[in-house]
Amino acid sequence: MLYKGIGLFTILIIIASGFTPAFALTELERASIVDPRLVNAFGSPIGNLINVDQQVQISADVINNQEKSQIFAYLVQIKNENDIVVYFGWFLGELNPHQKLNPSLSWSPKEPGEFTAEIFLWEGFPVNHKALTEYTTLKINVS
Incomplete structure (x- = not known):
């Protein structure tokens, strides 16, 4: 009887070890913006x-939520009121485990209006890209 209990316990441990732990990061939790x-x-x-022709930096804090280093691309896309992309730029880098970095990209608006930086x-990047986290937005008013 005791032998059956030990065998069942061993089987349960083997089955349980095949599941992803509750604290594991999902694909979009590997980093944060x-x-x-x-x-x-x-x-x-x-x-x-800001003003037309004013040079600004689009910045955010990016954080590696992983226990390993992560190569990344910081991309910024700016759209005008008509949802047309007026700027696209990127920065390539590497984050150490749990490192926080604040990359930025320069932009000078050429016309007034309301813009959204994504x-x-x-x-x-640029091929076979996968998101490390959900994207975020920033509203910009240019006069």
């Missing part, structure tokens, strides 16, 4: 109201 913002050349926040964090 937080605090999207416009900054000047020195990294100081400048708010979301910020992505991918691996495998």
